[in-house]
Amino acid sequence: MLKNYFKIAIAVLKRRKFFTFVSLFGISFTLTILMVTTAFMDKVLSPDYPDLKRERSLYVSSMEYKNTKEGWMNRSDVSYYFFSHYVSTLKNVDKMAISSNPKASNAYVNNKKIVIAYKYTNADYWNVLEYRFLAGKPFSQKEIDNADKVAVISEETRKAYFGDASNVIGRYISADNVNYRVIGVVANVSKTVNSLSGDMYLPYTVSTSDYNKPDLMGPYNAVLLAKSKADVPKMQKEFQQMMRRVPIPKDFDRVYSNADPFFSSMTRRIAGDGANNGKTRVVTIMSIFVLLFLLLPTINLVNINVTRIMERSSEIGVRKAFGASSKTLVYQFIVENMILTFLGGIIGIILSLLAIYLINGANVISNMRLSMNLTVLFYSFIACVFFGLISGVYPAWRMSKLNVVKALKAQ
Amino acid sequence: MIRLQNIKKVYRTDTVETLAINGINLDIAKGEFLSIMGPSGCGKSTLLNIMGLLDEPSKGNIQIDSQDISSYSDQKLAKFRNEKLGFIFQSYHLINDLQVLDNVELPLLYRNSSAKERKRLATEALEKVGLSNRLKHFPTQLSGGQRQRVAIARAIVGNPQIILADEPTGNLDSAMGNEIMDILINLNKNEGTTIVMVTHDENMAHKTHRLVRLFDGSQVQ
Ligand SMILES: Nc1ncnc2c1ncn2[C@@H]1O[C@H](COP(=O)(O)OP(=O)(O)O)[C@@H](O)[C@H]1O
Ligand SMILES: [Mg+2]
Numbered sequence: 001m002l003k004n005y006f007k008i009a010i011a012v013l014k015r016r017k018f019f020t021f022v023s024l025f026g027i028s029f030t031l032t033i034l035m036v037t038t039a040f041m042d043k044v045l046s047p048d049y050p051d052l053k054r055e056r057s058l059y060v061s062s063m064e065y066k067n068t069k070e071g072w073m074n075r076s077d078v079s080y081y082f083f084s085h086y087v088s089t090l091k092n093v094d095k096m097a098i099s100s101n102p103k104a105s106n107a108y109v110n111n112k113k114i115v116i117a118y119k120y121t122n123a124d125y126w127n128v129l130e131y132r133f134l135a136g137k138p139f140s141q142k143e144i145d146n147a148d149k150v151a152v153i154s155e156e157t158r159k160a161y162f163g164d165a166s167n168v169i170g171r172y173i174s175a176d177n178v179n180y181r182v183i184g185v186v187a188n189v190s191k192t193v194n195s196l197s198g199d200m201y202l203p204y205t206v207s208t209s210d211y212n213k214p215d216l217m218g219p220y221n222a223v224l225l226a227k228s229k230a231d232v233p234k235m236q237k238e239f240q241q242m243m244r245r246v247p248i249p250k251d252f253d254r255v256y257s258n259a260d261p262f263f264s265s266m267t268r269r270i271a272g273d274g275a276n277n278g279k280t281r282v283v284t285i286m287s288i289f290v291l292l293f294l295l296l297p298t299i300n301l302v303n304i305n306v307t308r309i310m311e312r313s314s315e316i317g318v319r320k321a322f323g324a325s326s327k328t329l330v331y332q333f334i335v336e337n338m339i340l341t342f343l344g345g346i347i348g349i350i351l352s353l354l355a356i357y358l359i360n361g362a363n364v365i366s367n368m369r370l371s372m373n374l375t376v377l378f379y380s381f382i383a384c385v386f387f388g389l390i391s392g393v394y395p396a397w398r399m400s401k402l403n404v405v406k407a408l409k410a411q
Numbered sequence: 412m413i414r415l416q417n418i419k420k421v422y423r424t425d426t427v428e429t430l431a432i433n434g435i436n437l438d439i440a441k442g443e444f445l446s447i448m449g450p451s452g453c454g455k456s457t458l459l460n461i462m463g464l465l466d467e468p469s470k471g472n473i474q475i476d477s478q479d480i481s482s483y484s485d486q487k488l489a490k491f492r493n494e495k496l497g498f499i500f501q502s503y504h505l506i507n508d509l510q511v512l513d514n515v516e517l518p519l520l521y522r523n524s525s526a527k528e529r530k531r532l533a534t535e536a537l538e539k540v541g542l543s544n545r546l547k548h549f550p551t552q553l554s555g556g557q558r559q560r561v562a563i564a565r566a567i568v569g570n571p572q573i574i575l576a577d578e579p580t581g582n583l584d585s586a587m588g589n590e591i592m593d594i595l596i597n598l599n600k601n602e603g604t605t606i607v608m609v610t611h612d613e614n615m616a617h618k619t620h621r622l623v624r625l626f627d628g629s630q631v632q
Contacts (some may be wrong), residue, residue, distance in 0.1 A: 004513065004520055011508035318504045321465055322565070323493025323521035325486045404465040407506060 002335070011338040012308065013343075016330075019304050020340075026297035027344025027387060028351055034293070035352035035380050036359070039370045044192050045263060050129040051193055055229050057128075058236055058259035060087070061195060061221040064274035066254040067090055073275070077101060078257065079218030080211040081202060086142075086242055087222065092235035097121070097128035097223040100207070102145040105175040107161060114160050116175050117197075118151075120204035120211075128225045129196060136169040136184035139203050151180035156188050156198040156367070175200065191366040195221050216246065216255065223238045224259055235259065265357030267373065294386060301391035309399045316399055326400035337392030338385075345384040349377070412573065413439040413462055418471035420457050420628075431457040432468070433628035441572075444599045444606045446616040449625035455609045456577055462607060463496055463575045464488055489604070493521050497566030499576035503558045505550040511537070511561050512546040518569040536564040540594055556587030563594055567604070568586065574598070578610040582614060591606045592618060 013020040028189055046053045063082065065074040083098050126138035131152075139150050151173055153161070162168045172179045180202065189197040193375035211218075226235045237258040248255050256274025258265075264277040271285075272278025309316070319329060349372075356370045420432040431454045439445055447455050460466040462474065464480060473480060476495060483491065497518075505514050515533040524532075537543050540560040540623040550558055557580060566574055576595065580588035592615050598604050608619065616622050 003526070004516075008506070008508055015508060178444065248528065314504050315506045315508075319517070320489070321463070321492065321498045322518040322569075323489050325489035325521075327486065328489070328521065405460050408465075408500065 003263050005332055005335045006339060009339045012312070012336070013340065016308065023297075023301055023304055023340060024344045024347060026300050027341055027384075028347035030157070030293060031298045031345060031348030031380050031383060032355060033353040034290070034383055035348065035376055036355050036370070038376045038379050039356060040192075040351075040373060042375050043190070043368060043370055044266070048190060048193050049187070049405070050131045050189060051196055051223070052130050053128070053225060055095045056226050056232060057262065058224045058226070058232060058239070059195075059221070059262060059265035060224060060239075060259050061258060061265060061269065062257065062274070063217050064253040064256040065216075065249055066256070066274065068254060073273075074217075074252070076217040078220050078222070079213070079215045080220050081214050081218070082216050082246075082257070083220065083222050084212075085214070086246060087224065087239070090224075090235065090238045090242060092226055092231050092238050093224045094227045094231075095128050095225045096112055096125045097125040097225070098204070098220055099125055099196070099198075099201075099222075100204065100219045101195070101221070103219075103286065105200075107173065107175045109161055109163075116157060116161075116173075116199045118175060118202055119198040120202040120207050121201050122204055125201075126221055131189075132187040134185045134187060135167070138184055138201075144203040144205050144322060146201065146342070149178065149180045149206055150183045151185040152201040152205065153182055154186055154199050158185050173200070183272070188367040190368040191369050197367070216249065216257075229262045232261070246338060294383060298387055299392045301337075301341075301387065302394055305333075305395035309333075309395050309402075312399075313402060313407040316402055317404050320402075320404045320407070329400045330393075333388070333396035334392040337396075338388040339382050339389035341391070345380060345389070348380065348407040351379075352376075412441040412443070412476060412608070413437070414472075414474040415458075415462070416472040416474075417459060417502070418458070418468045418473070420454070420461065420466070421469045421540075431628055432461070433627075435471075435625075435628070435630055437623065439605060439607065441605055442599070442603045442626070443621065444596070444617040444619040445608070445621050445623060447609045447623045447625060448611070448613075448614050448616055452627040453625045455625055458523070459575050459577050459607065459609055463498060464492055467585065489521070493518060493569065495568065495571050495573055497571040497574045497577045499559070499562050499574065501578035501581040503550070503555075503562045505558055505561055505565075507550050509549075510546065511548050511550065511553070514550065514561055515564045515568050517565060522569070532568050533564070536568040539567065540564045545603065554587075555583050556590060559583060559587075559591055563591070564596075567598065567602075570602075573605045573607070576606065578609050578611065581611065588612070588615070 060078060063078045080098065083096060087093060087096060099119045102119050104115050104117055107114050107116050123139065123141040123144050134155060138152055143150055153173060158168055161173055168185065169180050171182055173182055191197050222237060226232045236259050243257060246255055258268065260268055260277060262267040264279050267278040270278060271281045311357055316329065353372055356372060360369050377379040415435055415437040418432055418435045422429040422431055435458065449455050457466065462469050480488065480491060495535060512533050515536055516529045519529040519532060534543065534546065537546065540563050542557060542560050542564065545553065545557065550561065582593050583591065595606055599606050610616050623630060
């Protein structure tokens, strides 16, 4: 039976080559975009090198002042002082990785300028985050206390600055005319791990700005690590209680800072503010977007299918006359449609693999390596079934309702 | 075998109401070969479709093989058609996307039979109509007479007790028409199949056991 459906499905597809091409193109193109997007989302959202303890972590990345009467608002990254003075007192924070936003500095190699993005970090930064050291080691508390001009650089920077030199530990790298002694080399971090990627990491004590200035706003952000996953909600609560004790700057009547789980920290940045983490908003907008995106080729398919059915009325009439019930016909048509969508799905997967290969090859986002994993395949399978069912059910129902005599006359 | 009692059929469209069949009573015996004649538009096809359970009468009662099918569900009707009835149409109604063999196998798809069994029966049916050398052809590669023979093979493959043929020779020249007619006559003689045939050709009609003439939806002979 299935083999017969397959035969007729392929024959029908071959007969209307243009329609088949349009449907297959619609399905596979949509799936390709969905798959690449899913691969990207998966890359961004699931724990990725070096931020592998996301389940135990909360992220603090913004400070917001508000004057609710006047409607003023001021938002920025966070000061070092805020972390050392307030957050470090929290009992549930086991360790805290503090780092500044990457800043560009200029270095010269053979009279050629290269840009090095550097970050200031504390010592625990290297304990919370799992950087892979290819050579040397991170700086310690002692080097921080001494404000030693030492640097941990990325593999990419080593290549750009030192070329193919095999051992660079102990050599000096000059950025913005300051010499730093290289003490470690780490594997590259994907740009998608936004707040942690950089070309060079320095002790925060070598920073020229006053990191102890008692301001709440500054250039830093932090990853707070709890002892266990179970402690994370406690840590979040403790952080919120602490915020009530933080003095409100003058000219304002509210101050917000949040310790968010990873996903909320992203949505807050995109669609939220100090009071709202933006999660519902982002999820809603994304769902609507995906639905609309899936709906367009589905409507196109429904349309094509209805036309096809009218062309096939003689076949439908014959099948009914020779013993096919309406139910059998609906089943046949949905199977045929599934064959079409899964064909589109297979093409979509091939196109996605190609797209991912090209994106990775072109290094579109610095050091990001997308991959096609089971999650991505699973979602595209779901999308295929969605296509096949939604675009098949209505035309199949129309078909099964055709009156046999009329169907046979139509030719 | 087939009993029609006071069958009426009215077609309603937005503007007109057509009385296509007006009170027909007909008893067709098992093994009988009956032909129906009448001018175009007098209701021959409508009557045949009602006998074939493809269309419902507006009024009246049908019994086939002593079963009252008026209360049958879609599913049950489909099964009944599949097992008891075979159709032959004037314009063949073969599925052009399928090869001859697949076309003939079609009725068997809707009952429990294995692929091997289907192939065997379909090949046998095609042998009976003299087309065993065209199994892999597509309908569009055949002549009209050959197509109608494929259609006959499809109608008889499931071994039905009744064959309903609506102008089976209407699109064919007289030589090919006679070939088709011979096949039907042999089928009726050798297998005892009950056949009801609509025709425009007096010669064909006279080769059957009984002739019914319709005029404006009523039986006149
Ligand atoms: N679906 C329909 N809707 C309206 N009128 C119809 C329909 N089918 C047939 N008729 C009318 O019913 C009458 C009988 O048609 P039909 O049985 O096809 O005649 P025949 O087969 O004898 O030429 C004709 O007048 C025709 O116009
Ligand atoms: Mg007719």
